[in-house]
Amino acid sequence: MVSVSARTVGPLPPVERVRPGIWSVPVPIPNNPLRYVLVYVFETDAGPYIVDAGWNTDDAFETLAAGLSHAGTEVAEVRGVLVTHIHPDHYGLAGRVRDASGAWVALHPADAKLIHDRYQEPEDLLVRVGAMLRRVGAPAEELSSLQRASMPVLPFVTAVEPDVLIEDDTRPEVPGWDLLAIWTPGHSPGHLCFHEPRYQLMLSGDHVLPRITPNIPFHPQAGADPLGDYLGSLDRVAAFPTDEVLPAHEHRFVGLPERVAELRAHHEQRFAEVIAAVTRGVTSAWDIASQMTWSRPWDRIGGFMRRAAVGEAMAHLRALESRGVLREVNGEPARWELVRG
Numbered sequence: 001m002v003s004v005s006a007r008t009v010g011p012l013p014p015v016e017r018v019r020p021g022i023w024s025v026p027v028p029i030p031n032n033p034l035r036y037v038l039v040y041v042f043e044t045d046a047g048p049y050i051v052d053a054g055w056n057t058d059d060a061f062e063t064l065a066a067g068l069s070h071a072g073t074e075v076a077e078v079r080g081v082l083v084t085h086i087h088p089d090h091y092g093l094a095g096r097v098r099d100a101s102g103a104w105v106a107l108h109p110a111d112a113k114l115i116h117d118r119y120q121e122p123e124d125l126l127v128r129v130g131a132m133l134r135r136v137g138a139p140a141e142e143l144s145s146l147q148r149a150s151m152p153v154l155p156f157v158t159a160v161e162p163d164v165l166i167e168d169d170t171r172p173e174v175p176g177w178d179l180l181a182i183w184t185p186g187h188s189p190g191h192l193c194f195h196e197p198r199y200q201l202m203l204s205g206d207h208v209l210p211r212i213t214p215n216i217p218f219h220p221q222a223g224a225d226p227l228g229d230y231l232g233s234l235d236r237v238a239a240f241p242t243d244e245v246l247p248a249h250e251h252r253f254v255g256l257p258e259r260v261a262e263l264r265a266h267h268e269q270r271f272a273e274v275i276a277a278v279t280r281g282v283t284s285a286w287d288i289a290s291q292m293t294w295s296r297p298w299d300r301i302g303g304f305m306r307r308a309a310v311g312e313a314m315a316h317l318r319a320l321e322s323r324g325v326l327r328e329v330n331g332e333p334a335r336w337e338l339v340r341g
Contacts, residue, residue, distance in 0.1 A: 012036055012063070015070040018246065019199045021176075025067030027054035029089050030156075034212075034249050037089045039064060040203055041071050044175040048073045049080040049103075051194060051203055052248055053093035055156045060093055078103040080164075082172055082179075084205030084248060085188035086111045086118070088156045095158030106164035106172060108183060111190025114221050119159035122151070128220035136310055137284030137333030149304035166192060179203075182237060186230020187214045189223050193237055200243040202256055208237060208245060210253040213266050217311030218318055225322045227315040231267065234260045267316070271325075274316045275338070278326060283335040289313035 012026040013036070023041040040051040048068065054060040065075050078101040081094045086107065094105045117125045130147045138146055166172055168183035172194075182193045184207045194203040206214050207230075216230045223229060238260040245256050253259070270292065277291040289310045290298045301309055317336055320326040329335040 013251070015067045017071075018244075018252070019201070022196075022199075022201070023067070023071040024246070024252070025064060025071070027060050027064050027067070027093075028057075029055055030057055030059065032089075034089070037248050038246070039067070040246055041068065041073070042174055042177055042179075043071070043073070044079070044177065046175050047077040047079040049082065049174045049177075050078055050097070051082045052084055052090040052205070053081055053097050055089050056092040056096055056158050057156060061096055064093065064097075075100045077101065080172070080174065081105045082166070082174075082192075082194065083107050083111075083162075084193070084203075084207075085191040086114060087188060087206070088153045090205070090248065092153075092157040095160035098160060098163075099158075104163035105160055106166045107162040108181075108190030108192050109165045109167065110183075110185065111188055112162050112165060114189065115159055115161065118221065119154060119157050122154070125220060126151075132220055133307075133310075134332050135285075135334050136314060137286035138310070139286075142306075145303070146307045149307050182233075182240075184230075184233035184237060185223070186216050186226050186233050189221065189226070189229075191233075195237075195240045195242070197241075200241050201246055202237060202240060202242040202244075203246045204237065204256075205248045207233065208256065208259055208263065209247045210245070210250050210259065212250065213263060215308050215312055216315045217308055218314035219311050222311075222315070225315075225318050227267065227319040228322050231264060231319075234263060270316050271320060274313070274320060275325065278336055278338055283337065284333040285314045285317055285336065286310055286333065288317065288336065 016024045018024050021043040025039045026036040027039050028036050037054050042049045068074055078097055080103050081097055083091045083094055098105050133143055133146055166181045170181050172179055178197055180195045184191045184193050187206045193207050216227045238257045242256040245253050273292045277288045282288050282291055326336050327339050
């Protein structure tokens, strides 16, 4: 249990009934520009089932409890927690909900296998992160701080093993509902979306957001080509009939195929930036990242956000390598060069 004094700035959106039997409950994220995660509640005769949970803070738990009360239920009645992925704002509170209710917690196997190294005994993962940072060309003076940049989130996660593993193209046990799990790797190796056919809803987690482009990072737990995985996953969700998208952040929206097209176009633009930098003779992933367009100037990006930016640059480099456009030359740092036809 973690108590955090800094509350979310500004009021949260209201608890809303999205459709008959489905509720949206905003749960605050402390000291984060995203401000909240949207937890979705499905009513059933057996009790409520929720998609995602929030960070493990007292404020988040109390807000989730108040939202469930507004929906006519309570935490103790929750029967299942379907976690879209293991990032702290989605998975962090799941264990506490399970302790309070006896609910099962569910994850995709690809994320479940990351829990131990990420949250329970992260020292080996930190060694691998350090090796990755040296390979991408991080300056020596920033290595130590960047290597441990994600460690402050550990108290916000109750690291519990899932009771249920949800595979791709399966239907989780949510009585009275016909949810379909769609494996959408990229933002996380085991990210899941859920399609609800009665109202043609897509619960998109962090895979597709209405305005923000989800971070698709390369790191030791991400797989060989996370951005290639992500782009393929975008095509999968766009094929489902969807009247409205229920994302984990920001707000609900319509127009899933159009938003997918925007996200694909964004990444093609990023590919062009990367190729242009390599063409100019920029060779390390760190220096290539410094040449890309971010929401703020490179010299104003620090800490975990700088590591995330470099990870995203690496994801674009790996995707271009898989396309046969670039190749990586071993070294410390590794060099990137164009593949000449």
